[in-house]
Amino acid sequence: MNTRLRRTLPYAGLLIAGIAAPFLFPDYTFQFTVLWVMILFALTWDILGGQMGYNSLGNIAFFGVGMYICAVVQIGLYYDVAQYTASYGAVKVEFTAEQYFTGLAVGLIAAGLGAMVFSVILGWVVFGLRGPYFAIGTLGVALSAGELTGAWDYVGGGGGIALPIYPGEPDDRSLFFYALCFVLAMILFFLLRWIYLGRFGLAANAIRDDEEKAEGMGIHTMRYKTVGWAIAAFFLGISGALFGNMIGFIEPLEVAFPTVTFGLFMVVMCLLGGRGTLWGPVIGATLFHTFKEVTWTYLLGWQWVALGALIVVSVVFFQQGIVGWVKEKWPEKFGIAVDDRALAETEPDLDEAPSQRLRRQTEAAQ
Amino acid sequence: MLDNITLLAIAPLLNVQLLLDGLFIGAIFALAAYGLALVWGVMNVKNLAQGDFVMMGGYIAFVMTKLGIHPIFGLPVAIVFMFGFGWMVYRVIIYRVIGKDLFTSLLATFGMAIVIQQLLNLIFSPDVMVAESGFAIRSYLGGMVTVADIKLISFLLAAVLAALVITFMKYSRMGQAIRATAQDPRAARVMGIDTERVYAFTFALNAAICGAAGVLISMIWVLQPFFGMTYSIRAFVIVTAAGLGNLPGVIIAGLGLGAAEQFAGFILGAELQQFTVVGLLVAILVWRQVQQSRHRQVVR
Numbered sequence: 263m264n265t266r267l268r269r270t271l272p273y274a275g276l277l278i279a280g281i282a283a284p285f286l287f288p289d290y291t292f293q294f295t296v297l298w299v300m301i302l303f304a305l306t307w308d309i310l311g312g313q314m315g316y317n318s319l320g321n322i323a324f325f326g327v328g329m330y331i332c333a334v335v336q337i338g339l340y341y342d343v344a345q346y347t348a349s350y351g352a353v354k355v356e357f358t359a360e361q362y363f364t365g366l367a368v369g370l371i372a373a374g375l376g377a378m379v380f381s382v383i384l385g386w387v388v389f390g391l392r393g394p395y396f397a398i399g400t401l402g403v404a405l406s407a408g409e410l411t412g413a414w415d416y417v418g419g420g421g422g423i424a425l426p427i428y429p430g431e432p433d434d435r436s437l438f439f440y441a442l443c444f445v446l447a448m449i450l451f452f453l454l455r456w457i458y459l460g461r462f463g464l465a466a467n468a469i470r471d472d473e474e475k476a477e478g479m480g481i482h483t484m485r486y487k488t489v490g491w492a493i494a495a496f497f498l499g500i501s502g503a504l505f506g507n508m509i510g511f512i513e514p515l516e517v518a519f520p521t522v523t524f525g526l527f528m529v530v531m532c533l534l535g536g537r538g539t540l541w542g543p544v545i546g547a548t549l550f551h552t553f554k555e556v557t558w559t560y561l562l563g564w565q566w567v568a569l570g571a572l573i574v575v576s577v578v579f580f581q582q583g584i585v586g587w588v589k590e591k592w593p594e595k596f597g598i599a600v601d602d603r604a605l606a607e608t609e610p611d612l613d614e615a616p617s618q619r620l621r622r623q624t625e626a627a628q
Numbered sequence: 629m630l631d632n633i634t635l636l637a638i639a640p641l642l643n644v645q646l647l648l649d650g651l652f653i654g655a656i657f658a659l660a661a662y663g664l665a666l667v668w669g670v671m672n673v674k675n676l677a678q679g680d681f682v683m684m685g686g687y688i689a690f691v692m693t694k695l696g697i698h699p700i701f702g703l704p705v706a707i708v709f710m711f712g713f714g715w716m717v718y719r720v721i722i723y724r725v726i727g728k729d730l731f732t733s734l735l736a737t738f739g740m741a742i743v744i745q746q747l748l749n750l751i752f753s754p755d756v757m758v759a760e761s762g763f764a765i766r767s768y769l770g771g772m773v774t775v776a777d778i779k780l781i782s783f784l785l786a787a788v789l790a791a792l793v794i795t796f797m798k799y800s801r802m803g804q805a806i807r808a809t810a811q812d813p814r815a816a817r818v819m820g821i822d823t824e825r826v827y828a829f830t831f832a833l834n835a836a837i838c839g840a841a842g843v844l845i846s847m848i849w850v851l852q853p854f855f856g857m858t859y860s861i862r863a864f865v866i867v868t869a870a871g872l873g874n875l876p877g878v879i880i881a882g883l884g885l886g887a888a889e890q891f892a893g894f895i896l897g898a899e900l901q902q903f904t905v906v907g908l909l910v911a912i913l914v915w916r917q918v919q920q921s922r923h924r925q926v927v928r
Contacts, residue, residue, distance in 0.1 A: 317731040390917040393730045394674050398864055402909040405861070409903035420899070522857065526738060533735070566746035573739030577732055578724050 276451075276544070280444045284437060291436040293555060295508060298443040300551045302501050303528035304535065304543030305450055306494035311529065312537030313463065314490055315470030316389075320400030321494060322525030323384075323407045324377040326518035328499025329506035330411065331376040332369035333423050336507075339365050347418035359429040370503050377499025378492045385488045401521065408519030422513030425506060439508045446504065450497045455540055457493075466490060470538070526573070527554075534576045536583025545584055632895045641772035646890045652779040652848065654886020655786040658879050659841040660859055661866035662790065663834035669872045670810040670830045671726055676737040679859030680744040681835050685710055685842025686851045687752055689759045699759040699847050703785070706839035714835025718828045726827065741856060748853035759846040782844040789840055793833075794875065806830055858905060865909045868916070 280298070284291045303325075310316040337346050340361055357365065384403060391399045412420040428435040457463060465486045468476040477483050506512040519525075527550065535546020553572060557565040576583075582590065636642055664678050675681075688709060689702030721740065725733045763777035797803035808816040809826045817823050845851070845859075866885055870877030888908065893901035 317734075319734075387914055387917075390921055391913055394734055395868070395913060397731060397734055398674075398868070399910060399913040402861070402906045402913070406903050406906040406910060409900065409906065413897070413899045413903070522742075526742075529735065530739075563750065567743055567750070570739045570742030570746060573742065574721060574736055577735045577739060578721055581728070581732065 272541070277448065280448065284440050288433075291440050292508075293551075295436070295440045295443050297548065297551045298440075298447040299501050299505055300527070300531060301544050301547040302443070302447045302450055302497060303524065304531040304547040305447070305454060306498050307528040308532050308537055308539075308543045309454065309466075309490045309494045310487070312532055312539070312542070313458065313466040313470060314487060315473075316487065317397045317529070318400040319397045319525065319529065320402070320404035320521070321498060321528060322519060322521055323400075323404040324381055324495040324498035325502035325505070325524065326404075326407060326411065326514070327380050328373035328377040328502035329512055329518045330417055331499070332366075332373040332503030333425055333506060333512055334417060335369040335372045336362075336365035336426055337423070339368065344416050347416065347421075347423055357426040357429070362426050362429050365426065366507065370500050373503035374496045374500040377495040377502070381491045381495030382488055385491045389484060389487050401525075404519060404521045404525055408514050408521065411514040411518065418513075420514060422511055422517070424511050427510070428507075439504060442504055443501070443508075446497065446500055451540075451544070453493075458540060462486065462489070467538075530573050530576060533581070533583055536585030536587070536589075539583075539585040539589075542583050542585040549584070636894070639772075642894075645773045646894055647887055648773065648775060649779075650887030650890035651883050652783050652886070653890075654883035655783050656841050656844050656848075657859075657862050657866060657886055658882025659786050659790060659844075660838055661863040661870075661882050662793070662875070662878050663837040663841075664863040665867045665870070665872055665875075665878055666806075666837075667831060667834045668867060670806055671722075671827050672730075673722055673725060673733040673831075674730070674737070674864075675834070676734055676860050677741040677744060677856075678834075678838060678863045679856035679861070680741045680748075681710060681714070681838035681856075682842040682845060682859045683748060683851060683853065683856040684713070684744065685839030686759070686846035687748060687842075688839065689843040689846040690752070690757055690851060693759045699761055699843065700781075700785075702759070702843045702846075703840055706843045707836045710839030711832045711836040713839075714832035715828055717835070718831040722831055723824075723827070741860065745853045745856050752851075752853065754853055757846075757851045758849075759843075759851070761847045776848065779848045782848050786841070786844060789837070790879070793837065802826075802829060858902065861905055861909060865905060865912065868909065869912045 283294045287294070303321075307318070307321055310318055310321075334343055337343050340357065388396060388399050388403065411417060417423060428438070430438075458466075465476070465481050465483075468479070468481055469483050469486060473483055502518070506517065509517060512518050531546040531550045532543050533546070534550055535544065536542030550572075554565075554569065557568045561568055580587075660678055660682050663681075664675060667673050667675050685702075685706040688706040689699040692702040692705065693699050717740070721736060722733075725736050761778040763781070765774055765776040767774045797807065805816070805821045805826050806829070808819070808821060809823050809830075813823050816826070862885060866878055866881040869885075870881040885905070885908070889901060889904055892904035896904070
């Protein structure tokens with residue numbers, strides 16, 4: 263009973279913190295909302311990057327695709343989209359409360375599904391690429407998605423779209439989006455916890471460790487990769503739709519497809535927290551977001567330099583991340599038997615060069 | 629779009645103009661891409677800060693013009709300065725990245741790229757700048773084709789630099805050591821080559837090449853702290869298209885990319901010029917993959 267309580271405590275703590283945060287610090291509701299979106303970013307990136315070893319730099323494309331699909335659906339249900347975008351938000355079109363909420367609901371679902379379809383098609387194209395080529399290829403996809411959207415007049419081109427205005431008080435609005443982002447992140451978190459414990463998690467880790475062997479053992483690797491990416495894309499699409507509505511105005515390069523900001527942040531958050539773990543992305547995102555906000559407040563002008571330096575330092579000097587470091591330090595807390603050194607030895611270290619591994623193994627054998 | 633194509637068909641000299649502009653800028657792309665191919669091939673580091681090294685070189689030339697010195701003399705200064713800078717970067721960061729997995733070098737250099745571009749932004753402001761060379765612009769073929777002298781000069785300089793680097797790699801002691809290390813670092817170490825020094829030298833050489841390319845860019849194109857990323861992407865496009873260790877391929881791909889970009893910018897419009905570069909990258913990767921999947925089926 264005691265261990266069970268201790269196990270559930272962090273999850274309960276996360277839930278309580280999420281519910282209590284906007285009431286305890288009502289001035290920071292917007293920041294907390296962004297924090298949940300960041301946690302969601304890190305968690306979705308970790309599905310492929312951490313668990314499967316497919317380091318994508320272009321996951322942000324799903325975020326933008328979801329954002330634009332939702333916007334088009336929200337407006338398109340009641341007005342002509344081309345006419346609406348041509349006015350660049352100069353003509354304020356009224357949406358009634360009912361129209362707003364139906365549009366948002368339909369838009370969110372469409373955004374998730376649309377991003378998912380996009381990810382499946384894209385996965386079919388890019389999953390043959392390995393290692394750095396996968397990273398560069400996906401980066402190229404995300405960059406070109408932003409450029410293409412910027413040249414597409416139907417969705418407003420580089421000028422962007424002004425989204426329908428929330429019918430209600432500003433305080434209610436921020437709380438409304440906070441609740442949606444929080445619930446979405448929690449659904450993802452517990453869904454991932456569930457699937458990592460099962461067959462999917464095992465297959466994903468097998469693909470990360472050695473894809474050829476995994477395929478040899480009869481794991482349909484392509485199917486697992488596609489499913490993993492589709493889950494990431496579904497949640498990223500919805501989060502993009504929410505984020506766009508929260509900002510109120512979307513534009514291709516800075517808001518919808520911010521490849522070198524959010525697209526990179528999600529990777530760094532994951533690495534900072536410890537990739538390939540469930541809690542790593544959550545912790546990493548929280549720390550990273552806090553660091554970012556603090557530097558934005560106190561180091562204005564130098565914030566980007568500090569951020570870049572943080573990226574370099576965390577990648578170069580602190581590869582295993584916080585959770586990975588804790589796991590190394592106190593393995594018994596994670597249910598790894600301490601006296602069973604052999605178990606820890608067989609645990610493959612992904613960053614280790616084959617020659618190093620060989621040396622370590624021979625040393626261990628002696 | 630169709631109008632632009634017919635325009636090209638009606639005025640064939642316009643093609644010549646676009647092609648020349650493309651080749652002049654493409655030579656500089658090829659230079660930066662060669663540096664990337666060198667570092668990638670020798671030490672398996674994928675440098676995403678390549679374009680930011682180029683921008684740094686450009687700003688060196690810009691500072692020289694501000695001091696009243698002609699930007700062409702920025703070339704040796706940039707080469708020396710960037711060589712030292714590259715060596716320092718290797719000692720501090722790259723040296724720890726070499727043995728790690730493939731993704732680490734990408735991310736670490738990405739972080740470096742952010743730091744460099746933001747520092748440039750803080751020092752020089754985000755305005756677009758040009759290092760004025762003050763050379764004349766001549767027109768040929770009855771005024772239909774105009775070529776600035778500086779473009780011609782920079783093209784020649786790029787060719788000379790490339791020839792120098794190639795000769796160096798082929799005949800000098802260090803160049804041979806670099807090539808040996810690229811082939812088999814362990815065997816090179818057994819043969820008494822200090823691979824650690826070779827790596828440092830290679831990275832510094834790459835930075836110097838990029839710096840030189842930047843000086844040329846500053847004279848014929850524009851400088852802006854955030855343009856570095858596109859040069860990195862271009863270098864990746866060229867190297868991926870040509871393949872590692874394929875020097876003629878790098879030169880051809882570089883010139884081709886320069887020309888393709890000019891034509892795409894003319895036909896599709898300027899807002900899609902950037903897309904052409906990244907779109908080409910994706911297209912090349914997909915095409916390679918199709919090639920490989922055929923190969924894989926044979927194995928199966």
